[in-house]
Amino acid sequence: MPKRSAIPNHEKGYFRAVLGFVAPVVVFFTIFQIYPLMKNVWLSFTTIKGGFTLNNYYQILTSQSFWQSTWITVSFSLISVSIEMLIGFVFALLLNEEFHGRKALRTVFLIPWALPTAIMATGWKFLLQHSYGPFPWLLYWLHLAKSPPYFLSTPNLAFISIIMADAWKTVPFCALLLLAGLQAIPKDLYEAMQVDGAGWFFQLRKLTIPLMIPAIIVTLMFRFLQAFGVFDLIWVLTSGGPGNATMALSPFIYQQTFNWLDVRAGAATSVMMAIYILVLVVIVWTTRSYIGRRYAQ
Amino acid sequence: MHRLEFKKVYKRFGEKVIAVNNANFFVDEGEFVTLLGPSGCGKTTTLRLIAGLDRTSEGEILINDKIINALSPSERDIAMVFQSYALYPHMNVFENIAIPLQVRKMSKSDVKTRVGSIAQMLGISTLLDRKPRELSGGQRQRVAIGRALVREPNLFLLDEPLANLDAILRHRMRGELKALFHSVDGTTIYVTHDQEEALAMSDKIVVMNYGVIQQIGAPEEIYKRPVNKFVAVFVGNPQINIIEAKNAEDMSKLFSSSKVNALEKLTHDGKVEIGIRPENIVLGKGNIFGKVTLIEPMGANLLVSVETALNSEKIKVKLFISNTVKISEGDDVNFSIKESELLFFLNEKRVDVEG
Ligand SMILES: Nc1ncnc2c1ncn2[C@@H]1O[C@H](COP(=O)(O)OP(=O)(O)O)[C@@H](O)[C@H]1O
Ligand SMILES: [Mg+2]
Numbered sequence: 001m002p003k004r005s006a007i008p009n010h011e012k013g014y015f016r017a018v019l020g021f022v023a024p025v026v027v028f029f030t031i032f033q034i035y036p037l038m039k040n041v042w043l044s045f046t047t048i049k050g051g052f053t054l055n056n057y058y059q060i061l062t063s064q065s066f067w068q069s070t071w072i073t074v075s076f077s078l079i080s081v082s083i084e085m086l087i088g089f090v091f092a093l094l095l096n097e098e099f100h101g102r103k104a105l106r107t108v109f110l111i112p113w114a115l116p117t118a119i120m121a122t123g124w125k126f127l128l129q130h131s132y133g134p135f136p137w138l139l140y141w142l143h144l145a146k147s148p149p150y151f152l153s154t155p156n157l158a159f160i161s162i163i164m165a166d167a168w169k170t171v172p173f174c175a176l177l178l179l180a181g182l183q184a185i186p187k188d189l190y191e192a193m194q195v196d197g198a199g200w201f202f203q204l205r206k207l208t209i210p211l212m213i214p215a216i217i218v219t220l221m222f223r224f225l226q227a228f229g230v231f232d233l234i235w236v237l238t239s240g241g242p243g244n245a246t247m248a249l250s251p252f253i254y255q256q257t258f259n260w261l262d263v264r265a266g267a268a269t270s271v272m273m274a275i276y277i278l279v280l281v282v283i284v285w286t287t288r289s290y291i292g293r294r295y296a297q
Numbered sequence: 298m299h300r301l302e303f304k305k306v307y308k309r310f311g312e313k314v315i316a317v318n319n320a321n322f323f324v325d326e327g328e329f330v331t332l333l334g335p336s337g338c339g340k341t342t343t344l345r346l347i348a349g350l351d352r353t354s355e356g357e358i359l360i361n362d363k364i365i366n367a368l369s370p371s372e373r374d375i376a377m378v379f380q381s382y383a384l385y386p387h388m389n390v391f392e393n394i395a396i397p398l399q400v401r402k403m404s405k406s407d408v409k410t411r412v413g414s415i416a417q418m419l420g421i422s423t424l425l426d427r428k429p430r431e432l433s434g435g436q437r438q439r440v441a442i443g444r445a446l447v448r449e450p451n452l453f454l455l456d457e458p459l460a461n462l463d464a465i466l467r468h469r470m471r472g473e474l475k476a477l478f479h480s481v482d483g484t485t486i487y488v489t490h491d492q493e494e495a496l497a498m499s500d501k502i503v504v505m506n507y508g509v510i511q512q513i514g515a516p517e518e519i520y521k522r523p524v525n526k527f528v529a530v531f532v533g534n535p536q537i538n539i540i541e542a543k544n545a546e547d548m549s550k551l552f553s554s555s556k557v558n559a560l561e562k563l564t565h566d567g568k569v570e571i572g573i574r575p576e577n578i579v580l581g582k583g584n585i586f587g588k589v590t591l592i593e594p595m596g597a598n599l600l601v602s603v604e605t606a607l608n609s610e611k612i613k614v615k616l617f618i619s620n621t622v623k624i625s626e627g628d629d630v631n632f633s634i635k636e637s638e639l640l641f642f643l644n645e646k647r648v649d650v651e652g
Contacts, residue, residue, distance in 0.1 A: 191350050192383035194370040196397040196444070206396070210387045 044267035056268040066269060068244055069252040070276070076159070076248055077227040080166045084223060085216070087167065088174025093208075095175065096182045106179075113172040121236035124165040128152055128237075155245035158238050162246055166233055170226075174219055181215025182208070213291055221284045228277060249273045298326040299360050299374075299451040299484045301347065306356035308342050308508075316342040318508035320356070324501075329478055329485045333495040334505035335531065340488040341380065343505075344454045347486065348377050360452070371400075376445035377454040380461075380488075382437050384429040390416070390440050391425040397448040415443045418477075435466045442474075446481060453478065453485040459494065471497055492532045496520060504528050526645040529572045535600055537640070538578075538614040542569040547607040551585060556636060559650045563643055572640035575600070578616035580624075583633020587614075589626050596620070603630060 047053045060066040095106055112120065127135045128151040136148035151157045185208065193203050231250035234240060240247035240255065247255070249269065257266030301324040308317040316339040324330045332340045345351040346358060349370035357364050365373060376397070385393050391412055398408045416422045419439045429437055438458055445453055458474070459467045475498045478485045489495055495502050496516040504511040504519060504527075512524045523529040529537050542548050542564060548557045563569045580601065587605035590613065594600075598617045601624065605612055616632065618624065641650045 186381070186383070188379050188381050188383040189385060191348075191370070192377070192379060192385075192444075193396065193400075194350070195348050195373075195375060195377045196448075197371045197374075197400040198396070199371060202400060206399075207385065 040267045040270055043264050044271050046264065048264075056264045057272075060265055060268050060272065065244060065247070065252065066272070069247050069249045069269075072159075072244075072246065073228060073230075073248040073250075076163065076166075076230065076246075077224055080163045080170075081220065081223045081227050083163065084167050084170050084174045085178075085220060087171045088219075089178055089216075091171060091175035092178035092182055095179050110172050110176065112169050113176075115169070117169065117232040118236050120169055121165060121233050124161070124168070125152070125237050128161050152238055153242045155242055158242055158246050162230075162234055162237060165237060166227070166230070169233070170223065174223060177219040177222070178212065178215055181212050181219075184215075185211050217284070217288050217291065221281075221288075224280065224284075225277065228280070229273075249276075298482065300324065300326050300362070301452065301484065301486070302359040302362070303343075304357040304359065306346065306358060307354045308339070308346060308351060309354045315508050317346065317353075320510055322503055322510060322513050324484055324486060327482050327484055328500045329475070329487065329498065330501045330503060331495040331499040332486065332488045332503050332505060333492060333532075334490065334511075336490055338505045339508040340490070340505060341456055342508075344377065344456050344486065344488055347452075348375055348454055349373050373452075374450055375452045375454060376448065376450040378438075378441045378445050378456060378458050380456040380458075382429075382441040382461075384437060384440055384444075386429055389426045389428055390421060390432070390443075393429070393440055394443045394447050397444060401448065411447055412443075415447045418446075419443050434461050434463075435470070438462065438470070442477075446477075449481075449483070451483060453483050455485065455487045457488055457490065459489070459491070467494075474498065493534060496532070504531065506531075522647070523640065524647055526570060526572070526642045526647075529640055529642070529647070533574060535575055535615055538573040538575065539642075540571045540573070540612055540614070542571055544609065547609055550605075550607050551634060552639075553636060556639075556650065560641070563641070563648070563650065567644040570642040570645075572642065573614065573634055574638065574640075575614075575616045577635040577638040578614060578632055579635065580616060580618050580622075580630055580632045583631055585633060586629065586631050589624060589628045589630055592624065592626055594620060599624070603632065 044056050045052055045054070047055070091109070095102065095109065127133050130136055130148060130150045130153070133151075136145070136151060139145040140148040149157055151161045189207055189211075190203055193207055198206070229250050230248050231254065234246050234248055234251050235254070238246045240251045250273075253266045253269045253273070256262045256269060303320045303322050306317055306320040307315065309315050318339075320343065332343055334340055342351060346353055349365070349368055349372075353366060358366055360373070385396070388396070394412045394415060395408050398411060403411070412425075413422070416425060419442060421436060421439050421443065424432060424436060424440075429440070432440065438461070442455075442458065445455075455474075459470055462470060471494055487495075487498065496519075499516055501513065502516055502519050503513050506527050512519060512528050514522075519528060519532055523532060526539065530539065540551070542560045545557055545561045548560055552560070560569055560571075580603075585605060587603040589601055590604045591602035592599050593602075597620055599620050599622070600615055601618055602613055602615050605614070624630070639650075641648050
């Protein structure tokens with residue numbers, strides 16, 4: 001006869017059931033997230049022979065490419081997200097108006113966002129190609145440029161191209177998130193303001209924007225973290241070039257790891273990037289709780 | 298002060314719904330007019346048409362004899378208290394009340410004194426830096442009223458401002474609101490589904506049902522001389538007793554012979570009903586006999602249901618007596634009806650009956 005155990009029988013079964021449900025997630029996370037993460041951190045602190053070293057960090061922190069990549073990533077994220085938020089907000093305001101065919105437009109509007117990045121980036125590459133791309137030639141024919149510009153092989157233009165393509169893809173996403181925020185604002189607040197004599201701009205300033213702060217912060221945070229890790233768009237469109245003009249951190253890590261096979265430098269760069277993101281999240285969270293208090297409803 | 302007029306106003310939503318159906322009425326300068334009717338009868342829609350938040354499907358709305366159909370809400374100089382109060386959730390009480398003044402670009406110091414004096418008047422001076430979510434229902438309602446009063450508009454619209462309050466507060470605010478709006482002497486249009494509120498507060502009542510105005514008149518007139526059965530039943534608590542006059546034998550048990558003759562004649566034209574307000578039935582006197590079936594104490598009075606057998610059917614009437622009278626369910630009683638106060642309806646419309 002089995003002895004009385006600390007856990008009653010039915011609870012044992014319950015415990016087993018819980019284990020059964022939790023185990024797949026734990027296994028999945030361990031194999032695909034925790035293990036690679038640990039391995040990556042471990043790699044970044046070791047030599048090829050397996051000894052501890054800080055040399056990998058020394059190497060990247062003193063290299064110009066790392067700091068240039070950091071700068072490109074930060075400026076890309078700041079510029080593209082600001083543009084996307086601004087345009088997205090305008091589109092959200094438009095799509096929030098009552099008009100014929102609004103539902104259809106809202107659906108069509110989302111297509112760029114629904115496209116896989118690699119595919120839309122290939123499309124943009126075609127549009128921007130110097131030799132046959134419609135975009136450079138259009139500018140030329142419209143006399144906006146003296147000759148068809150080399151979008152993808154001029155450093156500044158390549159950077160601008162990436163921002164344009166990123167905006168094209170993610171404006172709908174920003175607009176959608178912001179639209180959800182707009183629609184959560186009760187209609188009668190606007191009506192009350194109109195009756196009180198307020199015009200469109202007054203309503204925007206006193207009602208829409210303050211009430212949208214939470215939605216704006218969420219969208220900003222989401223987009224900024226996404227932009228910070230940008231990879232596929234750049235890889236397809238410019239591969240980080242010309243030179244290193246569009247080499248953001250993610251493509252840089254890829255290049256170090258898989259093109260130059262300098263796994264340890266890549267690992268150290270990844271860890272640095274993780275630290276950046278951590279700092280970012282902390283900043284966002286502290287400002288969020290501050291602003292949250294200010295605009296709490 | 299504004300004078301408002303509706304001329305043949307219709308408001309349709311889609312094909313089926315006619316929320317306002319040929320509304321004609323006017324509201325004189327400084328009048329306190331109540332739109333009264335059951336839920337869904339078109340009261341809010343009527344207010345929204347006045348405010349300009351909805352556009353009429355047909356007809357004209359005039360303020361001071363000028364057609365205002367084309368004016369936007371912000372051009373109409375009307376203040377409205379929404380049923381939901383529509384307070385700005387991110388602003389404190391001061392900012393909420395100050396908004397109409399800020400729209401008008403009033404100087405900061407003037408805004409401060411105006412909001413201060415309105416808050417004083419409404420007894421919310423101590424709440425000025427609270428957010429709406431930190432207020433009780435009654436306090437929110439005061440803020441909403443403050444926001445309407447602060448810019449001294451010519452026309453006030455109030456959409457069921459007391460509906461969300463508990464019974465005690467509702468009764469207290471009823472008196473306060475009446476006094477308040479008399480003292481600020483603006484023209485006021487007040488919406489409610491509560492007939493007691495309408496009777497207690499209004500100079501004039503507009504009774505609506507299914508988008509159609511049933512009657513316009515002073516509270517006393519609405520109560521004593523309702524134009525049809527709907528108004529008679531809707532106004533008055535407890536409800537008026539309605540008895541259908543089917544045959545002379547039955548009627549002669551209740552009424553004098555001259556009334557019975559007149560009613561008899563009337564039944565040739567259609568369905569005849571008699572309305573008797575509970576207060577017009579006198580218990581313990583008279584020669585109508587019945588049995589008490591239910592007693593509902595209502596404080597100072599008892600509401601007594603009495604069942605009486607006529608020749609062909611049994612009828613039930615409700616009446617009031619003082620709570621000092623000793624009476625219990627099952628008692629046999631006699632009563633009489635004040636014939637001068639009866640209301641007669643032919644096919645639901647009120648008619649006068651001689652005799
Ligand atoms: N925007 C709208 N669309 C369609 N029907 C509406 C709309 N607003 C009101 N109605 C309808 O019009 C009628 C009157 O509504 P309302 O004026 O809100 O009534 P009340 O305020 O008297 O309760 C109702 O049948 C309601 O369903
Ligand atoms: Mg309503």
